[in-house]
Amino acid sequence: MSDIKRIETGPRMSQAVVHGGVVYLAGQVGTAGASITKQTEDILANIDRLLAEVGSDKTKILQSTIWLSSMDDFAEMNAVWDAWVPQGHTPARAAGESKLATPDYNVEIICIAAV
Template sequence: MSDIKRIETGTRMSQAVVHGGVVYLAGQVGTAGASVTVQTQDILANIERLLAEAGSDKKKILQATIWMASMDDFAEMNAVWDAWVAPGHAPARAAGESKLATLDYKVEIICVAAL
């Protein structure tokens, strides 16, 4: 049985969990109240940081789930996402609309990556 590594563990959750050669990230959010562009940039920077700490990187993302408070922001979020994704390494992805933790959050992204 392989070990489980937890990164930035709190009472409720860990920001990342590594097990069996896979990195599971918690939902990442950006600066509350900021624009969709800024929130998405913040989230992607957090994802890169957590993946690096786990021993992975954005080229190894297997799947991403993106939640937005409003699908009206889809194009704005995609502009940031498309510029960030490593060419030739786009993960499987889903995006949808959902109520997020507070009205100040417009985007939340969850990723699963290989080590």
Template sequence: MSDIKRFETGPRMSQAVVHGGVAYLAGQVGTAGASVADQTKDILASIDRLLESVGSDKSKILQTTIWLASMDDFAEMNAVWDAWVSPGNAPARATGEAKLATPDYKVEIICIAAV
């Protein structure tokens, strides 16, 4: 059985867990109160950083789940996402609307990637 490696672990959660050649990232949020575009940019920078720390990168993302506080923000979030996603390596993706941890968060993104 493969070892389980946890990254940036706190009392409640780890920001990333790697097992069996797969990295599971915790839901990432941006700067509370910022615009949807700015929160998305912050989140994608966090994802890049976390993936690098586990020995992966955005071209290896297998699946992404995106939560928006309002689907009215879908186009604004997608404009940032589309400029960031690795060309030819778009992951399987789902996007939905959900009440997030605080009303100041407008976007949360969860990723699973190969290492």
């Protein structure tokens, strides 16, 4: 059985967990109260940072789940996502609308990637 490695572990959750050659990221959020563009940029930078910490990168993302507080923000979020995600390495992805932890968060992104 392979080891489990936890990154930025707190009392409630870890920001990333690596097991069996796969990294599972916690839901990432950006600067509370900022625009959807800024929040998405912050999230994607955080994803890049966490993946690099475990020896992975965005070309190895297998799946992403995106939660938006309003689907009205879908196009604005996608503009940032599309500029960031490497063509030819796009992951399986789902996006939906949901209430997030606070009304100040407009987007949350969860990723699973190969290491």
